Amino acid sequence: MLKLEGCELQNGGFSLAADLQIEAGQRVAVIGPSGAGKTTLIEAIAGFLPISRGRLIWRDQDLTAMAPGRRPMAMLFQDSNLFPHLSVAQNVGLGIRPNLRLNATEQAKVQAAIDRVGLKGLEDRKPAALSGGQQSRVALGRVLVQGRDVLLLDEPFAALGPALKAEMLDLVAALAAESGATVLMVSHDPADARRIADQVVLVAEGLAHPPVATGPLLDNPPPALKAYLG
Template structure:
């Protein structure tokens, strides 16, 4: 279970409060108007934004003092998810060892992960030689190898077309199922939330509300969500 305990995040003159729990093994969409603090919330979980108050706990362990790389999570950003000067295989290999000193077995694991996301044989290429969808698959192959229980998605597929995005969400879903991941995904598209997530968490008015079942939330949206959705 991921707990945000009396969390308070300040940025400029803006404050976001959260006191909620996300059950392990679920997939939760973070929705809300732009500027509400969705990405800030994710940043705090990932360790890029120090909370002004409160704690972040995973399975009872306090994550707050840990640097980002030691937290039990993987994260995909909106962009810059791959190092353009490293090959595809190296970018994936970083999920096993950040210094890239890979054993023969680990290199085989990298190949297997690339195979799993449908990029078999593309290991020696540079990211620039790949399409946008393929680049996302490389990042997901790395998530597979990292084997961290939490996966944070900060709108990594926003630039992809609808079909491609759907395909990526499908891939995330199957990876999450296969590895038993707990997924937190920032999105502004209700369809994305419906497609991937069983739970949804509304951020608005300086407050992150506890997650609710996605379908129930959209079926009977509270006033703030209704305004956002324009319904």
């Protein structure tokens, strides 16, 4: 279980309160108006933003002061998820060993991940020689080999077309189902939430609400969400 206990997050002059729990293995969408603090919430969980009050707990372990790379979490950013000077295989390999000194087993694992995300044969390409969708697949391949408990997505597919985005979300759902990972994904599109999320965390008016089931919430939105959905 991922717990935010009485957390207060500050980003510039802006502050967000969060006191909620997310069951392990859930897929949760974080939705809310632009500027309400969705990214702030995700970045605080990932460790890029200090938590000024309260505690962040994963499976009885206090993560509040842990460095981002040591947390049991993988994150995909809005952009710059790949290193342009490294090949597909190297970008994926970083998820196993940052120093890229992989043994045969680990190399096989990288290859399996590349095959799994549908990039067989493109191992030696550089990111600039890939399409947007393929770049997303490389990043997901890395998430796969990282094998972390929690996957944080800060709208990494926002630049893709609807069909491609849906394809990526389905891939995320499938990968998460295989590994049992917990997924937290920022989205400004309720359709994304309906597509893969069991639950929704609504972020609005300085508060991150506890998760509720996706369908009922979207069918019968509270006023803050209603204003956003229109």
